[in-house]
Amino acid sequence: DVKVTQSSRYLVKRTGEKVFLECVQDMDHENMFWYRQDPGLGLRLIYFSYDVKMKEKGDIPEGYSVSREKKERFSLILESASTNQTSMYLCASSLAAVFAYEQYFGPGTRLTVT
Amino acid sequence: AQTVTQSQPEMSVQEAETVTLSCTYDTSESDYYLFWYKQPPSRQMILVIRQEAYKQQNATENRFSVNFQKAAKSFSLKISDSQLGDAAMYFCAYRSAWSSGDKLTFGTGTRLAVRP
Numbered sequence: 001d002v003k004v005t006q007s008s009r010y011l012v013k014r015t016g017e018k019v020f021l022e023c024v025q026d027m028d029h030e031n032m033f034w035y036r037q038d039p040g041l042g043l044r045l046i047y048f049s050y051d052v053k054m055k056e057k058g059d060i061p062e063g064y065s066v067s068r069e070k071k072e073r074f075s076l077i078l079e080s081a082s083t084n085q086t087s088m089y090l091c092a093s094s095l096a097a098v099f100a101y102e103q104y105f106g107p108g109t110r111l112t113v114t
Numbered sequence: 115a116q117t118v119t120q121s122q123p124e125m126s127v128q129e130a131e132t133v134t135l136s137c138t139y140d141t142s143e144s145d146y147y148l149f150w151y152k153q154p155p156s157r158q159m160i161l162v163i164r165q166e167a168y169k170q171q172n173a174t175e176n177r178f179s180v181n182f183q184k185a186a187k188s189f190s191l192k193i194s195d196s197q198l199g200d201a202a203m204y205f206c207a208y209r210s211a212w213s214s215g216d217k218l219t220f221g222t223g224t225r226l227a228v229r230p
Contacts, residue, residue: 003159031216036220040123042205042222050216058217090159094216103218105159 003027004106006091012112019078021109023091030096032074033103034066037088049074050096081113083102116141118208120221127196128229134181135191137206137223145211148182148189149218153203162204165189188206193226201228 007022025032031050035043035058045058047066055066063085067075074093078085086087092103117140127133150162158193165173165182177197181190185189193200206221 014217033217035220040222041221042118042120043218045217045219046212048217096216101216102161102164103216 004091006089006106006109007109008109010014010031010110010112012114013078013081014020015082017078017081017113019081019087019094020112020114021076021078021111023074023093023106025074025093025104027093027104028071029093029104030071031103032068033085033092034064034074035090035095037059037090037108038059039099043090046076047056049069050056073110081111083113085111087111088111115143116143116146116210116219118219118221120206120207120224122224123222124225126226127193127200130196131194131196132194133196133226135193135204135206135226137189137191137221139187139189139206139208141187141208141210143212145212146210147211148180149207150178150180150189150191151205151207151211151220153198153205153223154199155202159205163191166221167178188192196228197230201226216218 004025032114033048034046049068065077091106094103095101146167148165153159177194203223207218
């Protein structure tokens with residue numbers, strides 16, 4: 001079974017702190033993604049990576065950065081956390097292929113910024 | 115840009131009955147994929163069913179089936195013989211056949227409750 005793990009299920013940080021969210025997948029997937037999930041807004045793509053050290057902005061990249069130094073690990077960084085970044089953050093991975101393969105999701109990290 | 119619309123924020127179904135969740139999308143592309151994902155309470159999101167736009171036949175996975183109407187840009191999910199374990203958030207998602215990195219565009223979700 002594909003496994004995508006996230007470093008924390010719940011996280012509470014203060015405004016202005018630098019926050020790291022870690023995601024690890026164990027299936028040698030090329031693609032990795034970070035989404036945020038908010039009620040009434042669904043999932044919105046923050047950043048994705050299609051290879052080590054490669055990244056592209058998603059729909060809402062402002063206030064976030066990412067790092068992918070190893071194929072299995074994709075980190076989301078909040079440089080200076082703000083209260084409007086309180087949300088559920090979901091990581092996902094997928095195999096790069098000609099045909100559409102499903103994305104496999106982690107359990108999510110519920111981040112509260114106070 | 116593509117958009118995905120789920121107009122039913124909440125739905126409810128009696129156990130063993132059938133329910134249909136609606137999804138419409140907007141795109142100018144002809145090649146794409148559509149998905150339904152399920153997110154149970156406090157559990158990971160999983161893929162329920164997938165449809166390739168070039169296929170005329172509607173996808174089916176056990177009790178789950180879709181009604182794909184390409185001209186109408188509609189992609190509804192039918193759950194037959196509903197079970198308590200079907201209670202979850204359901205998300206409709208779109209992927210262009212030509213997008214880099216397998217990006218998905220999600221709808222806002224439909225929360226399905228199953229009454230015993």
